[in-house]
Amino acid sequence: MAVYLDFWDAIVLASAEMDPEHPALEEYAVDQALELAQDGVQGVTDAGLGMEGEPVPNPKVISAEPTDDPRSVVIRDCQGAGDWKVVGEIEPRSRNVRVDARLQRDLFDWWVVDMQVWGNDTC
Numbered sequence: 040m041a042v043y044l045d046f047w048d049a050i051v052l053a054s055a056e057m058d059p060e061h062p063a064l065e066e067y068a069v070d071q072a073l074e075l076a077q078d079g080v081q082g083v084t085d086a087g088l089g090m091e092g093e094p095v096p097n098p099k100v101i102s103a104e105p106t107d108d109p110r111s112v113v114i115r116d117c118q119g120a121g122d123w124k125v126v127g128e129i130e131p132r133s134r135n136v137r138v139d140a141r142l143q144r145d146l147f148d149w150w151v152v153d154m155q156v157w158g159n160d161t162c
């Protein structure tokens with residue numbers, strides 16, 4: 040769970056700095072999840088928009104394999120908007136966003152490997 044939450048902190052930081060290659064992203068994610076985060080931050084950057092604040096995560100583990108010593112975990116998150124919004128806007132653009140993420144453990148660390156962000160009011 041800590042890696043998932045740290046990954047979101049890295050996404051918030053990269054979005055605020057408008058840096059899709061921010062090194063913090065690579066500390067927690069690989070493969071599709073890393074590409075998705077970088078593409079999202081690139082979209083903010085291409086639009087010339089910065090982000091401020093942060094979302095409010097509410098993650099829960101919905102499966103773990105194998106159960107006795109997990110190497111793969113699926114997390115479902117229902118994120119509130121919190122105060123995470125485009126700089127200069129009064130209200131956040133998204134609310135109650137469902138996020139599904141799969142994390143895998145290698146010999147040393149956990150990594151976010153797959154993630155899907157479903158959109159507004161999907162929780």
